[in-house]
Amino acid sequence: MENFQKMLIPTIYGDVPTFLGAPVARGKKDLKGADVAFLGLPSQGAEMLVGREIGINMMDTVRLRKASIKYGGYLPELDIDVLEQINLVDCGDVAGFYPLDRENINDYFQVAEKKISEILEAGCIPLTIGAHPYLFAKSICGLDGKLGIIHLDAHADNMDIHSGSKWSLACWVARASELDGVNMKNFVQIGMRGPRNFKEQMNWYRKKGATVYTYAEIERRGISEIAKEAIQKARTGADHLFLNLDLDVLDLGAAPGLDEPLGITTSDLLKIAYEVGKNSVTAFNVEWIPTPAWQPYQLPAWPLYWITTWTILYLLAGVASSKRSPR
Numbered sequence: 270m271e272n273f274q275k276m277l278i279p280t281i282y283g284d285v286p287t288f289l290g291a292p293v294a295r296g297k298k299d300l301k302g303a304d305v306a307f308l309g310l311p312s313q314g315a316e317m318l319v320g321r322e323i324g325i326n327m328m329d330t331v332r333l334r335k336a337s338i339k340y341g342g343y344l345p346e347l348d349i350d351v352l353e354q355i356n357l358v359d360c361g362d363v364a365g366f367y368p369l370d371r372e373n374i375n376d377y378f379q380v381a382e383k384k385i386s387e388i389l390e391a392g393c394i395p396l397t398i399g400a401h402p403y404l405f406a407k408s409i410c411g412l413d414g415k416l417g418i419i420h421l422d423a424h425a426d427n428m429d430i431h432s433g434s435k436w437s438l439a440c441w442v443a444r445a446s447e448l449d450g451v452n453m454k455n456f457v458q459i460g461m462r463g464p465r466n467f468k469e470q471m472n473w474y475r476k477k478g479a480t481v482y483t484y485a486e487i488e489r490r491g492i493s494e495i496a497k498e499a500i501q502k503a504r505t506g507a508d509h510l511f512l513n514l515d516l517d518v519l520d521l522g523a524a525p526g527l528d529e530p531l532g533i534t535t536s537d538l539l540k541i542a543y544e545v546g547k548n549s550v551t552a553f554n555v556e557w558i559p560t561p562a563w564q565p566y567q568l569p570a571w572p573l574y575w576i577t578t579w580t581i582l583y584l585l586a587g588v589a590s591s592k593r594s595p596r
């Protein structure tokens with residue numbers, strides 16, 4: 270039994286362990302030989318201007334790393350040791366505030382984009398917590414080829430403007446659709462539901478030729494079939510695949526802090542992550558970790574950090590299994 274190795278977990282800063290105990294990657298040279306690079310992008314969005322506490326909490330990447338430490342890499346149900354098969358490194362955090370300016374991309378965006386590009390150019394899969402998804406779309410479009418996107422969310426996130434900003438997270442899909450490398454026929458939304466979406470948002474997706482799998486269709490057809498079809502739609506004619514997760518795609522019963530019923534289960538989420546991992550995923554981002562509305566902002570919703578760690582492990586299990594048996 271090697272569990273005592275846990276005594277030797279590297280730290281990323283202070284008393285904060287690295288994600289899943291991965292080796293630290295301080296710069297470009299440490300990415301050599303790595304398959305996957307974890308990166309925290311704790312930031313606050315334009316919504317802060319109107320006093321709403323959404324966006325990624327500056328503590329989320331710290332908590333996620335601490336929450337990850339109780340897990341190893343072996344998944345008995347898949348009989349895969351993810352951390353034996355995948356070289357994972359932890360690149361630390363790039364923290365800041367993103368576009369507070371109502372129109373323009375600020376310095377933080379540029380620094381974060383540069384870091385993501387560095388990971389992609391090293392041939393690693395970036396695993397990020399808190400990235401504005403547009404950063405990814407833009408960084409991946411900086412590589413050669415076209416980009417397919419699968420977005421897991423209760424919400425459409427395709428408004429042209431929200432809270433006075435074009436760079437609100439509620440607008441990222443609209444901004445990504447303006448990039449040359451993004452064909453909306455390769456855009457797949459999974460999990461959209463409920464009365465915080467507008468009819469115009471659904472019509473926008475239809476007009477652009479994107480695919481939306483609402484709750485009704487997921488319930489009727491089952492997530493396994495939908496996951497496979499979604500990957501095929503995102504991948505047809507595209508060279509890269511970006512998976513973006515807003516945890517509120519999950520049902521409000523799945524974990525504290527979530528606020529929309531009729532969502533998918535944690536089991537559904539893990540199945541999607543595994544399938545996407547098997548299909549040459551380029552990048553994975555967890556947009557934010559929701560904070561329960563009924564408790565003080567400082568108190569984290571630990572189950573969401575556990576679910577996030579599991580989701581990453583399942584994505585990596587998919588990557589590992591595709592390495593073992595090339596498609």
Ligand SMILES: [Mn+2]
Binds near residue numbers: 422424515518
């Ligand atoms: Mn959402």
